[in-house]
């Protein structure tokens with residue numbers, strides 16, 4: 001035999017818990033702040049080449065997509081490719097070494113993080129403005145004759 005008052009209380013408690021959980025989820029997904037991300041190549045971040053068939057090298061970008069004096073941020077791959085001078089391409093992790101946000105811009109010789117305004121040199125990833133204290137990790141790339149840029 002069940003007590004109807006007790007059953008009703010359980011239902012109310014369960015509904016309250018569901019409301020709290022939903023509120024917490026909404027709070028996590030509702031902000032527009034850039035979020036820290038995991039480092040490329042970590043278990044939580046599949047590598048860019050992981051989806052390519054065995055033996056095939058997946059192009060990250062075309063050389064023509066990377067402006068001289070600028071760069072291209074590859075959000076999915078968590079990489080940034082720069083071209084400091086004509087024909088000189090560099091690639092770095094796009095994960096800021098301060099708190100893990102993705103960098104979002106390459107301009108005026110720096111790779112910039114939107115979270116706390118750290119800046120890194122587009123030539124070697126070195127910190128030019130904190131709060132970050134460590135360089136961006138450089139990745140080896142190749143530029144094929146057809147202009148495809150791939151991880152080496």
Ligand code: FES
Pocket residue numbers: 096097098099100101113114115116117118130131132
């Ligand atoms: S996470 Fe990039 S400056 Fe703080």
